[in-house]
Amino acid sequence: MDIKKEIKSLLRHAELYKSQGLLNEALEQYIQAGRMLKKHAARIGNTKLLQAVAGRIRDLKAEIARIDASPDMSEVTEKAQNIIKEKFAFAEKEESRDLEGAVALVRFGQFERAMREFRQLMGREEFKLDAAKNIIRCHVTLDALDDAAAQYREWFDNEVLSAEELNKLRVFLQSILDKKGIRETLPVREPAPTVRPTVVEDQGVMDGEIIMPELVEVEVVGEEISEEEIIDISSVEITLEEGPGKGRTVEYDVSFQSGRVINLLISSSDKTLIETLRTGLELKKVHFYSPIAMFNGEGVVFSKSRIESGPKQGDYSLDIQIQHIR
Amino acid sequence: MANINLKKREVECKIVYYGPGRCGKTTNIEYIFKTFQKQVTGDMITTETDGDRTLFFDFLPMGLGKIRGYDIRLQLYTVPGQVKYSATRKMVLREVDGLVFVADSLAVRRKKNILSLKDLHENLKEYGLSIFKIPLVLQYNKRDLAEQGIPLMPYKTMERDLNRQLKAPSFPASAVKGDGVGDTLKTCIKLTLKSLKKQMGW
Known part of the structure; x- marks a missing residue:
């Protein structure tokens, strides 16, 4: 030509x-x-x-x-947020969908709206603690640990949460603050004194507050686990069973958790690990650390995506679905 | 599987438009929104970012009337095509009932089509779904650009690249002009309803 x-x-x-x-x-x-x-x-x-x-x-x-x-997680319109909340909640139980809808907002990066939804859900007894934990998680994901601690103190000062719930929240948040090297000791709510019931026996009603032990014993779970049974995982230790790093053990903090899916942020410098942890890979040797105990278990790499903007640009976001804990 | 509300006698089906970035998924939905007004039951919701790229999804609700006393509601979604939005694509694909794979006919996009179809295959697998079994229609979009002298892939080449094993119904289309958009959607709805009837034992 x-x-x-x-x-x-x-x-x-x-x-x-x-x-x-x-x-x-x-x-x-x-x-x-x-x-x-x-x-x-x-x-x-x-x-x-x-x-x-x-x-x-x-x-x-x-x-x-x-x-x-351009940012991957821009705020979208309220109408789009409503679709996320309503259509990306798949729980079979209708009552669980409100909480799942709020979690879906987090997964789409709509943190402000998600926190508003969680605050509303705190008005419902069955969701109070989960919603409070998720508010803390939003602050942690946004690297706003000061806000997380301030939020805890606000709840501490008012009567929204019971002493038992506050303590669970404190154990959860304190472990995150400690891991991040933040020197802040969250205040402990002393349990209210047990009041003996004055009502007649056999009515099965106590007008005093029932004091639960601070840390409930964690049930040992055998095979399949449901969303409700999953406890908060603060970090994981994974033993690689394939790839160039075979036999190597890596430990990562959990940046976010939604039911039995935990999210880890992997540094872009750890190329071997990023390549090895491909989507669908079964992880047979995982130690899950919660603020109160450690469990052995298994998981599967659910999704992996590169973070394209923000302070963690270039790093990888990895979702691991917990399959078994024992 | 479709969301069935026995109390309200409603069935919600989810059809997802999948394909590489800039292949015309949103243009398909826009055309449907403008043209099928009788069936459209609400606003089209878009989540666009810079350069008219879909950030999360587009959403369009439609109503198909009643089947056996059940109100059949259809929800059309698009996924973000850009490679980096892999996690979002997977989220949008959850509980999908029917799929339209929009392929770009431009010769320079050949590899992107193949990679996107592979990505769809992988994502479906992770939800325990088979690309060979799910209601699926292929659309070869942008056929109109041949008039402007842009090198396009012949229809046969696209069939060989993308549909050799799937053997899904396929349509040439120009979403900008609306050619093939209705046929693609109607065929996908037909296949999805057929699958739904089977699931419901109707």
Whole structure:
């Protein structure tokens, strides 16, 4: 083909690809056109065109960089948030869907709205503690540990949570603060004195508060586990059973937990680990650490995605589904 | 499986438009929103980011009338096509009942189509679903661009690349013009309802 025609064709394709939003493909065409213009500069002698193509290449590169740097988790409209809340809750029990809907908002990065939903759910006795923990988790995910601690203190100062619930929350948050090296000791709510019932026997009613032990014994779970049975996992230790790091043991903090799915953030520098932990990989040797105990168990890599923006850009977000704990 | 509310006698089916970035998934839904107004039961919700790219999903609710006394509701979703939104694609795919795979006919997007179909296959597997069994329709979009002189893949090549094993119904389309959009959707609905009837024992 005639050189001039070939260059013209490349430029026309570049424009068409650009109009389709295929910026990388458009860039490739401009680069090829630019090379040909340079190579045959003596024959063609169109320096203005070469300058124009260089300008297009520059603009396209800037546009691609801008799009790549755009946040993955922008706040969306309230209508879209409502869809996330209503349509991404799949629990069979209708009453559990409200909590799951709020958790779905977190998974789509809608933290402010999620926290509003969790605050509302705190008004429902059955969700109070889970909702409170999830508010703390939102603050932790946003790297706002001061806010998490302030939130705990606010609950400590008012009567929203019982002493037992506050203590569970304290154990949960304190372990996170300790792990992050934050020197803050959360206040402990002393249990209220047990009041002997004054009502007649056999009515089965106690008008005093029943004091539960601070840490309930964790039930040993055998095979399949339900969302409700999962306790809070603060960190995990995984023994790699394949890949170049076979036999190596790695420990990671849990950045977020939704039922039996835990989320870990893996540093981009740990390439071997990122490659080994492929989606679908079964992890046969996992130690799950909770604030109160350690369990052995198994999990499966549920999803893995690269974080494209924000302070953890380049790192990987890994979801592990807990399959068994014993 | 479809969400069945026995009390309200409602069945909710979820159809997801899957495919590589910029292949025209959102354009399909936009055209359906404009054209099938009788069936559309609510607003189209989009979550777009810079450069008209879908961030999380598009959503369009539709109503198909009654079957055996059950109100059949349809929810159309798109997934974000960009490779980096892998986790979101997987979330949107959860509990899917029917699929439209939108492939880009541009020759330069050949590899992206194949990778996206592979990604769909993997994600379905993780939900215990088979790409060979789920109601699936393929759409070869942007056929109109041939008029503008952009190199397109021949229909046969696309069939060989994407549909050799699947043997799913496939349609050439131009979502911008609306060509093939209705046929794609109607065929997917037909297959999805057929599968639903089987599940419900109707």
